[in-house]
Amino acid sequence: MYRIIAGDYERVGAASSELKGMLKRAGAEPTAVRRAMIAAYEAEANVAIHSHGGEMRVTLDEGVLDVEVVDAGPGIPDIEAAMREGYSTAPAAARELGFGAGMGLPNIKRNSDRFELESAPGSGTRLSFRIYLAPQAAGCRAPVWLRVAASRCTGCLRCLRACPTEALRVRGGRPQVLEHLCFGCGACLAACPAGALTLEGVEETLDRVAGTTLIVPAALLSQFGARFGPGRVLATLAALGVAEVWVQEHWEQALREAVAAVAREEGRPWPVLSPVCPAVVSLVEMRFPSLIRHLAPFASPVEAAVSEAAGRDAAVAVGCPAQCSVLAASRGRLRGIVASSLLVQAVRRQAAEGGRGDASPRVPRPEAVGERGEDVLRVTGARRVIAALEEAENGLLADVPVLELLACEEGCFGSPLLRGEPAVARWRWAGASGAARPAARAIRRERAFAARRGLRLDEDMARAIAKLAEMDRLLRELPGRDCGLCGAPTCRALAEDIVLGRADAAACLQRRLDKEDKR
């Protein structure tokens, strides 16, 4: 913990400097140290310039750096304005020293992998950011690329019910993600009507996308109804300043061929799991570690596309938190990562202004290898994917050469960031004649797949079994209605929370009411 003194511009950088020493000793990668330094220095300067003094708290754990900078006020009246580049309320004394350019907060955000800012006038400001110090660290930890805006949460509990792995809780008026249970499907994002859950680590505007080679999911191009087909979307993206569009489908196809080849190898255990969906890979690592050896050793299509784009000015439109997570390591090579939803809005606005380009006819696609073949069993939608993985784990799918699992309904056509009906969008996608046809290859993974903590209750099996027994006992006492009012999605989840110390036994409202009735 480092103290930062208000108005003491002389010492700005002192805390960051100590942090740098710590990171170097921890063996952090130079690029990560650099990002940490920019973010920490800006945060420190902010406290010295704007607050009555504060402190910087640093946590370093398994290659993940978490920095929290807290001050005692006066707080930020308008966070949205403060996040705009060029907006500044710094005093003249600070400006003379080159501070107060209104770039601090955006700069911290751009250089961190996770960024949270909470402030209220009169109280104080809490800024926290996370940086993955080594590329593999991003993957070892849960791919939680969700930003929680507590002030927007209405407590509707929809995210709780949407989550297929029961990784969410709504407590203290805000959604919390249990990182070890989240696999990044983003179902909660789609379920949240209040905008309290948004994607983390993406650009707020399209400024940085201009002039780039933009890598998009095919689904983005078939979102806009019958009269506004892929060709027109491409023309609209060009009008928005995108230099070239690469559709991820090419790499999906390349991966499909590579995985099919793996399935034909002698002695390969079937089913070979295709790593096409990064969320599913994460799910396997978390919940089905026995199936890790079934995963074909390739990177996901979006990673392969980014690797192919090396040396270009490239940006990626992502469809879910899991994609953000696998791109964490290549972030430095990209101009930006944008949420597909932001592009959808931009295309709609442009279309409303008259749009550009002609209506494109449905272009027949070349026969996709394996997509319809009997060799590939394709399952989409998180709950059915989990069911299929359970069957595979029980050895019931040994006759299936390739298992292609996609966390969203209809694959990326059902992305949580896209609103179009997945089946319709999928049908309407027929390849876009105007899109670039880059040479697509599947690429091998650099990091081996690795099991995560997942569902285990305790590292020690004996203790885990004891906890399981305690959970069973609790479960018999709970009403079993899965009402969600305690903030956990099911009574079983609450029992687990109580056993693991995440919740109090008194959290169950029903049980409290019953007790009062008896009195």
Next chain:
Amino acid sequence: MCVTLDCLAKALGARILTADGSGPRAIERVYAGDRMSDLLNHTSPTALIVTNLATAQLVRAVALLDGSAVCLLNAIVPGPELLRAAANSGTVLMVSPFDMFETCGRLYDCLRRERSASPS
């Protein structure tokens, strides 16, 4: 495709104020600006930072990001605090007699000449 710091200093007729402890430094690019945030983003071991900000904070921030050299402008005379910060961090400090525009022009010419001369 780089130029030594001495070569750039010569092109400016600049004075080098703090000794260069680790031999000749190679510079690949020059970045000029007067906003701390911009400078933070563009500092690197092979960049020369050109700025009007003659402050100890600037030198410390540059050192934090492993920057190696700072060029101040308008023949300014840096204060003792600044000189001490530069000496402590091993940052090469030089002062150009020109303003930012003229300085950058000369640096640009020098870099381009050297690049076209050295094939790589």
